[in-house]
Amino acid sequence: xxxxxxxxxxxxxxxxxxxxDAMTSDGTVNRxxxxxxxxxxxxxxxxQALLIKDKYxxxxxxxxxxxxxxxxxxxRESMFRDADSGYLVTDKRFAGADTLATSYVISKAVExxxxxxxxxxxxxxxxxxxAQVGPQTAEKLKLPQITYAEEIIDIKKDxxxxxxxxxxxxxxxxxxxxxxxxxxxxxxxxxxxxxKLYMKYKHAKTPTELQTIADDYLNxxxxxKDYLQIEELxxxxxxCDIQKIGLAGSPTKVKKIDNVVLQSKDSKVIRDNDTEIRQxxxxxxxxxxxx
Amino acid sequence: xxxxxxYCEIEDGVVAxxxxxxxxxxxxxxxxxxxxxxxVVISSGTEKIAEQITPYGxxxxxxxxxxxxxxxxxLPHAAVLTDIINRKKPQIVLVGATSVGRDLAPRIASxxxxxxxxxCTDLVIGDYSDPxxxxxxxxxxxxxxxxxxxxxxxxxVNPETRPQMATVREGVMKKExxxxxxxxxxxxxxxxxxxDNVNFAVKIIERHIEPRKVNLGAAQIIVAGGFGVxxxxxxxxxxxxxxxxxxxxxxxxxxxDAGYADHSRQIGQTGVTVRPKLYIACxxxxxxxxxxxxxxxxxxxxxxxDPEAPINSIxxxxxxxxxxxxxxxxxxxxxxxxx
Ligand SMILES: Cc1cc2nc3c(=O)[nH]c(=O)nc-3n(C[C@H](O)[C@H](O)[C@H](O)COP(=O)(O)OP(=O)(O)OC[C@H]3O[C@@H](n4cnc5c(N)ncnc54)[C@H](O)[C@@H]3O)c2cc1C
Numbered sequence: 075x076x077x078x079x080x081x082x083x084x085x086x087x088x089x090x091x092x093x094x095d096a097m098t099s100d101g102t103v104n105r106x107x108x109x110x111x112x113x114x115x116x117x118x119x120x121x122q123a124l125l126i127k128d129k130y131x132x133x134x135x136x137x138x139x140x141x142x143x144x145x146x147x148x149x150r151e152s153m154f155r156d157a158d159s160g161y162l163v164t165d166k167r168f169a170g171a172d173t174l175a176t177s178y179v180i181s182k183a184v185e186x187x188x189x190x191x192x193x194x195x196x197x198x199x200x201x202x203x204x205a206q207v208g209p210q211t212a213e214k215l216k217l218p219q220i221t222y223a224e225e226i227i228d229i230k231k232d233x234x235x236x237x238x239x240x241x242x243x244x245x246x247x248x249x250x251x252x253x254x255x256x257x258x259x260x261x262x263x264x265x266x267x268x269x270k271l272y273m274k275y276k277h278a279k280t281p282t283e284l285q286t287i288a289d290d291y292l293n294x295x296x297x298x299k300d301y302l303q304i305e306e307l308x309x310x311x312x313x314c315d316i317q318k319i320g321l322a323g324s325p326t327k328v329k330k331i332d333n334v335v336l337q338s339k340d341s342k343v344i345r346d347n348d349t350e351i352r353q354x355x356x357x358x359x360x361x362x363x364x365x
Numbered sequence: 366x367x368x369x370x371x372y373c374e375i376e377d378g379v380v381a382x383x384x385x386x387x388x389x390x391x392x393x394x395x396x397x398x399x400x401x402x403x404x405v406v407i408s409s410g411t412e413k414i415a416e417q418i419t420p421y422g423x424x425x426x427x428x429x430x431x432x433x434x435x436x437x438x439x440l441p442h443a444a445v446l447t448d449i450i451n452r453k454k455p456q457i458v459l460v461g462a463t464s465v466g467r468d469l470a471p472r473i474a475s476x477x478x479x480x481x482x483x484x485c486t487d488l489v490i491g492d493y494s495d496p497x498x499x500x501x502x503x504x505x506x507x508x509x510x511x512x513x514x515x516x517x518x519x520x521x522v523n524p525e526t527r528p529q530m531a532t533v534r535e536g537v538m539k540k541e542x543x544x545x546x547x548x549x550x551x552x553x554x555x556x557x558x559x560x561d562n563v564n565f566a567v568k569i570i571e572r573h574i575e576p577r578k579v580n581l582g583a584a585q586i587i588v589a590g591g592f593g594v595x596x597x598x599x600x601x602x603x604x605x606x607x608x609x610x611x612x613x614x615x616x617x618x619x620x621x622d623a624g625y626a627d628h629s630r631q632i633g634q635t636g637v638t639v640r641p642k643l644y645i646a647c648x649x650x651x652x653x654x655x656x657x658x659x660x661x662x663x664x665x666x667x668x669x670x671d672p673e674a675p676i677n678s679i680x681x682x683x684x685x686x687x688x689x690x691x692x693x694x695x696x697x698x699x700x701x702x703x704x
Contacts, residue, residue, distance in 0.1 A: 089514030177475060201513065203635070204483040206471035209439075213475035218566040219439055221468045235570070240464040242629070243574035247438075249567045325480030325526035329493060329507065332518040334653050337660075338678035341667075346686025348694065354666075354682065355698040363643050363664060364586070364610050365703045 075231060076132030079123045080184060082195035082211070083116040083137055083152060085145040089200050110144065112151050115196025117264035119257040122226050123194050124156055124265065134158050136190075138183055140168065140176065146280045149304050153275035154267035159301070161187060162280055165308040170321035173202075177210035179319055182312040184215060192234065193254040197222055208256035218249045222258040280304040367456035368401045368425075369394055370528065372446060373418060374465050375408040375435070376574065380417045382582060383461035383535040390488060390538040391459055392422030397490050398504060403427060403453060407445050409435040415551055422543035429554040433565065436572055437465050440564040441556075443472045448559050450477060455528050457506050459488075462532035470532050480523035481530040482508035486537055486638075486657065493522050505529065515634045515654040536582045536638035536658075579613055579629050585642045586612030589632055589659070592619035593648020593669065593688065600625050602692050603647060609696060615639065615659075617649045633658035647688045651676025668692070 087108035120135075127133040137152040137160035139145050149160030163183050171179065184193060193212075198205035205221070212219035224239040227246065238245045239258045277296050279287070283304075287293040296302045309319060317323060344350040358364040369391040373384040384404075391402045401424035406414050411430045418426055429445045446469070450458060458473075460466040462484050474481035487509040493502045506529040508521040523529045581587060588607040590600055600614065607614045616626035618633060632639055634654040644662035649655060651667070651674055659665070660679055667680035668688045677683040684691055 087513075089516070172480065173471065174475060174478065174480065202483075203514075204471075205467050206474070206481060206483060209468060209471035210475035213443075213472045219468070219472065220567060221439075222464060240574065242577060243572070245436075245569055245573075246571040247567050247569050253566075325478070325523045326482060326508075326521050327493075327495075327524060329520040329522045331512075332520070334511075334516065334518055339681060341677055341680045341683045343672070343677075343683045343685060346684065346691050346694075348698075351684070351691065351694045352698040352702075354684070355695060356702055358643070359699075359702055364699065 075130050076134070077126055077130060077191040077229065078134045078136070078189060079126065079192045079194060080136045080138050080187060080190050081116070081120050081123050081152070081157065082180060082193065082207075083120065083139050083148050084113045084196075084199050085110050085139065085141050085148045086113045086199050086201040087111075110147070112148055113196055113199045115198060115257060115259050117196075118259060118261040119194040119196050119255075120152055120155060120157065121262050121264040122223070122255070122257055125262065126226065126229055127156065136160065136187060138163065138180065138187065140164070140179060140183075143280065143282050146283060146304055150275060150278050151267070153278055154272045155265055156268065156271055159304075161305045161307055163307045163312070167309045167316070167320050170324060171319060172324035172326045173204055173206040173210055174325060175319050175323035177207050177214055178323060179312065179314060180207065180211050181214035182314055183307055184211070186307065186312060191251050192229070193217070193252070195254070195256050197256045197258050205256070208254060212254035215254070218253045220247060220249055220253060220255045223255045224258050224261050226255070275302070278302045278304055280306050282306060366400045367454055367527070368403050369398070369457040369459065370403045370405060370450065370453065370455035371423070372458070372460045372466065372469065373404050373406050373414075374437075374461055374463060375406065375411070375414060378410060378413060380406075380414060381461060381463065381535075382540060383463060383466075383533070385418065385421050386535070386538040386540045387459045387461060387533060388418060388421040388423055389541045389543075390533075391457070392543055394457065394488065394490060394506075395422075398456070400456070401425065403455065405429075405446060405449055407434050407442050409433075415549065419547055419549045420542045421540065422547060423549055424547065425550045425552055427552045427554055429556050431556040431560070433560070434556065436569055438565070438567050438569065439468055439472055440566060441560050442469055443476070444559050444564050445554060445556060447473055447476055449554070450528060458528040458530045460530070460532045462534040466532050470530060474530050477528070479526040479528055479530055480521070481532070482510055482521045483532050484634075485510045485531045485533050486518075488531060488533070488538075493524055495524060500524070506531070511634055511654070511657060515652075515657060534638060536640075577629070578627070581613055581615055581630065581632065581637050581639050584613035584639070586610050586645075587615045587632075587639055587641045587643070587659075587662075588612050588645045588647065589615035589617065589649060590620050590626065590647045591617040591649030591655075592623060593650075594620060594625055595648070595689075597625050599689065602689065606645070606692050606696055609699060612641075612643075612645075617652075617655050646676050646680070647692065649676055650674050651679065
């Protein structure tokens with residue numbers, strides 16, 4: 075048995091470590107000041123695909139990412155871990171997309187890649203935390219969705235069994251294939267990069283990147299190897315309906331962005347000694363906060 | 366009239382708190398918009414469900430009762446809810462930001478091609494003028510949510526598409542019974558007309574849902590511990606204090622991530638939102654994402670070794686010291702004086 079798996083992965087600003095310098099004076103976030111990383115739960119999703127490939131060696135893993143040209147990094151990062159190929163969906167006209175417009179474009183790209191058994195993605199991306207793109211893509215493709223997967227227990231030609239992590243428990247479900255599965259952070263962590271694969275794929279390039287390689291010899295040697303080609307897909311390649319992409323295709327509009335204001339109070343400061351703590355407890359009892 | 370629709374989540378024959386909170390909120394928004402609230406119940410064995418929802422202000426309750434609808438799976442619930450939305454054309458649809466709601470809402474928003482905002486922390490009615498077209502829109506739903514890891518607050522609107530959809534976490538809205546007696550209409554839904562085999566592509570084989578152990582939302586006093594508590598054993602001390610003052614124990618995400626406390630106790634943007642009478646923060650620095658879940662507590666006491674900890678600026682009382690020394694004293698003096 076072998077499977078053709080598409081993994082949806084995103085490059086995100088690392089919002090977990092937002093330093094003072096990452097906030098501009100008007101309270102908005104300076105994206106450029108944040109390091110771009112592989113969205114953590116997308117790595118969990120990639121690992122689930124790799125585990126299937128461990129079992130069924132002829133399995134093919136295709137990475138699909140949408141973003142600016144530098145998001146090609148995500149595809150290389152995946153190749154270093156044993157993904158087979160990748161598509162970068164990139165076009166200035168996609169800018170300003172909300173989750174609905176994004177899922178439309180991703181579903182068009184998935185249709186173009188075609189002939190898949192399974193789509194995997196992270197549950198959510200840390201720059202928005204919406205967890206919407208997975209289910210919305212599933213709906214656009216009319217596929218069953220399985221969210222919050224912790225483990226793919228078993229996969230057969232037309233059936234997958236998945237353990238889901240819910241707020242207060244777990245569920246084991248079975249679905250027909252093809253299906254779309256979103257993977258939870260409690261799933262197996264992704265394996266590290268493999269040194270051999272790194273050597274093999276470090277020159278993998280998109281056509282845009284190839285144009286910037288001045289070294290003719292390197293340029294030619296990359297062009298000669300099929301496995302080093304990262305495909306780029308544009309609005310035209312995907313025959314997208316212009317009304318459904320970018321800002322025009324996004325029903326949600328940002329009305330305004332506010333800084334988080336600290337409403338500070340006059341705090342009474344007391345020290346760690348018997349007198350002050352006894353007084354505090356007495357006050358809490360007297361004013362009926364306690365007791 | 367275009368009403369407000371609330372999807373009510375059911376577990377073990379009980380309507381989830383978050384759904385009742387949303388019905389309460391919807392009923393306030395509805396009186397501003399001069400429209401009605403329609404609750405939607407999709408489950409099986411629903412005889413005792415309507416009476417749980419009515420006091421919070423639903424004008425109509427749509428009930429789809431079918432064995433195949435419990436436990437929740439995405440496709441049949443999506444089909445039924447979409448059917449209701451297509452028939453009733455509500456202007457607003459609210460769903461709890463639970464594992465169920467966050468699975469269901471995007472599926473429906475995609476099908477209806479409408480906007481959806483996840484994890485709103487506030488919902489307000491207001492006007493909007495489009496900066497490009499200059500068009501004016503009256504009475505839109507402002508969907509307010511933290512963005513970028515909680516570092517900014519965004520106000521989102523859906524000027525053109527309907528319904529305007531939002532998910533909201535538990536505890537963010539207040540659960541309040543309405544003053545006026547509601548005459549609630551019940552509308553039964555014929556699921557046979559809506560569901561077919563393709564809706565059952567996913568089958569549940571096994572299911573283990575633990576009963577809710579903690580109910581932070583209902584607690585009047587919360588003793589919350591952070592990374593500064595230092596260990597699981599350290600939380601025993603917090604338990605002791607919570608027990609004698611009749612409170613619940615909460616935790617910061619750092620404490621949960623470190624394994625000191627269970628995830629169900631996490632307070633903040635990605636946990637529950639609480640507004641107790643008294644919040645005692647022990648060894649919590651007070652990151653934006655933590656404050657988002659507790660800053661409307663009536664009184665806040667911060668116990669922290671760092672006099673400059675950000676939490677202190679929203680605390681009524683800052684107790685500068687090591688919690689391991691402070692808490693035993695609080696317990697001792699409380700016992701002495703409450704006798
Ligand atoms: C998208 C996103 C969502 C998040 N959601 C949440 C959320 O829902 N809830 C949440 O809590 N966090 C959340 N966080 C994490 C948040 O940013 C902070 O990392 C976290 O709240 C820090 O927890 P803490 O205050 O316990 O730990 P720390 O920041 O490490 O603070 C520990 C504090 O303990 C004090 N201390 C140390 N030792 C002692 C002692 N012996 N006695 C007394 N005081 C002591 C220290 O002075 C310090 O102030 C989120 C982050 C992101 C990016």
